[in-house]
Amino acid sequence: MSRLLGVIDAATVKGGLQDLTLNRSVASIPFAGRYRFIDFVLSNMVNSGVDSIAIFPKHQYRSLMDHIGSGKNWDLDRKRDGLFFFPPYFEPNETTSIGSFSRLEQHIEFFKRSHQDYVVIASSNVIANIDFEEALAEHLIHDHDITEVQHNGKSLDIYVISKALLIELIEGRKRSQFISVSDVTKQPLHNYKIGAYEHKDYTAVIDSIPTYFKYSMDLLRHEVWSQLFRKDCPIYTKVKDEPPTKYSSTAQVRHSMVANGADIRGNVESSIVSRAVKIGEGSSVKNCVVMQKSQIGANCSLEYVILDKDVKVLDGTSLKGTAEQPLVLRKGSVRESAVVQ
Template sequence: MKRKLLGVIDATTYHDDLEDLLTHRSLAALPFAGRYRLIDFVLSNMVNSGIRSVAIFPKMQYRSLMDHLGSGKNWDLNRKRDGLFFFPSPIVDNDDNRIGSFDHFAANIDFFYRSTQEYSIIANSYTVFNTNFRSLLEWHIQSGCDITEIHHKDGHSMEMYLVKTSLLIKLIETRDVTGYSCMKDVVNDLHSLYTICHYDYSGYTMMIDSIQNYFSTSMNLLQSNVWKQLFLKEQPIYTKVKDEPPTKYVKGSSVQNAMIANGCIINGTVENSIVSRGVKIGKGTVIKNCIIMQKCQIEDNCYLDSVILDKDVKVEAGTHLTGSARSPFVIRKGTKQGALMNS
């Protein structure tokens, strides 16, 4: 398996509806579940499938993504042979959301020429799921497919494709002749010369493409049946490890049905919420149905319901912020929110 599958992650996608959370980062680097980033899921799936060579193709705002992944050590991808590779796009057009752009691949064609893996799995970076690609590869080979597109059980494409590396190279090299610009063009061509197959994946899957979708998916993690489908002991989701002290729960604080990461100080009440590392919640403050990202400070006597605070946000004492499940209140990274601003 180590020599059979090459991992290719397209991290170029930008969704306008997530703009408030993507001003300083790529979608792949969007924080999720308190201590992860969205890319952690597909990358961990690849590593758990025995893939030892993974190429990341980002486009814009990828500094935080590179900082998060580093050398790939936390995914056991910091190796002398193969490992983790970054290939930023030379194309600045931000309106192109095609997964697996052949122009982007062509700018780094030498990587594919040097690869020794017989097959390539091309995947997006924003799907929350947990699978092992070994079963997909076996099914693909037994079915005699040229290209396999992964579908969810509802019939929708998951924008992930399995193809022989040699065929991928051919598609890249002949893109100007065939008119194929990406993998989607190939699989959607009714007159394609290739055998196109659809593989149905029945496990839990969510593709994060909007604020509402991000919020609801995050809240669903607080249900044990959903959590158990995503975080499997035999197939762990890896992420960047940070050494921080345990969270301190001050006397009088109250926490119910919440995910609290390390390094926090909780003085108030937290219910049905996800709180990331290093967050400080003041005395008398109530947090309900919220996503609080890293190093936010929420002072005393605040009330937050259905709110998303991006990293490093400061909420001043006495502030009341209320959104809804369909339209959560979003505060951008590094800003200050006060009671007077909200009045």
Template structure:
């Protein structure tokens, strides 16, 4: 029996609650965990589940996403057959906010050419480590039309169904369905919708507050071990950089520090990305500092998120709140005078 799956990543989501981090990138490309992007977890789960053909349907600000994924080499998706495919939204879809089914319909040739019998549809911003093969096995055992993945009764926007059924659903314009979620929520059809309960760690990242809390939760060794499994690795774009350099006066406690960083100050309970520089006399606590940001000497940061390429001038004090962290957007410069 053909049990192969076609992976579909619906990257059309744009959440206002996280727009400070998505003004220059799609939600799927938001950095997390010191060296990853949100989409890395979804894509790695697919590849680890034996999926060899993945189509991504982005809508907004997808240049950085395409740059990150490239040909799909890091996920072994740079193939002569199958592989990684991008289907960006048309101008009409952007202007009208049309659902993903319209994008599927616009690219129906891709679905018709694909040889896989089943389709896995997921969002692009759920962090977890999950085996989709087990879900497909349950789907077949229970003879379901659609299987949705839940955790403690909450839908995780992951669905398995036959490809022919998906084509039938998105081809029927009269149904009014905009996406697969509309189908699952409609109880007037005669389809059998089954639930699959996932018991592992899950983080749905769709706001600044839960991005902040979920990111810092990775400092918990138990969560880290549950998410980053040796036999089911999370892949990402490889960048060759020197190891992190710690000065003799550096102090680091309970933090993730990526390669290429230079640490001269005090870092505690932080996620520090590649190429970051934290100068002497500076204290950074409970914060997320993204790639190539620079924090100059004698500054104090607590409960802060620094996007990429941010520069914090000397003697700057930035204090946010646990429930409402302070966010500095990509490429901004924050100086001491701004706090007066």
């Protein structure tokens, strides 16, 4: 039986990702062709033996609920413990920092009734494969009050804390003036013992369009892929029954990831192509991220472009961004004019 209770703070708002969060939360942004951001932290918890996980969303969480469902794909649809989804009863006018006490207080009974002694609280925009049992072991060995998970000395907004202390902080928030778990770790004037657990393998914190593009392109490197998608610690996601990708005789694909159900008739190079994407004959797609069900017509030229879901690029269209500032086509949009950056 796991000693850890999982909490995913999916209320975080990242202004730099606004083009991708107009109709969804940060936690449900598509990534790596067939995954969402939340799949990584959720799978990390499951692989660490955590069998009771609560998700705390705030904004635009319909697509997140649709993706997660009952938690079946993570083996969390169970009678005891399992997956819990806790939208706010009201919208507190407070911080969006991780582990907001005002948000957690609305569901304080969940913590009091749970049988686990420790809690791992995590943000949803960290792409990594982390063993939270190791973080808990570090927490216990050094007798920390709060252990912060870090990478290269920088906080990942992931914290291990005893459940008793968490409840104490939640119930005493008005007296102490602490507003979140992350706030406690940043304040110097208190008696709590704050420690760190260093995660050494590949880690991506995505908080802007440039970082989204950079870390998406990182996936094309074998050493990155092998650290994230380990056979012994798989990343789970919503299963969709789709046919294999169809490659026509005119298709050429190099150094790319292509998910199931796509129809490729043009040239694809150094790109990530999601499920059910169509790329027309004579088109060139280079250094691009193409999300689910987007359609690129014939004789198009796209370079350094991020296409959100259900985008249509009409025949003969040329679109070009840069590696530092990729062009983003918002969900459901239709493009036909040339754009040069």
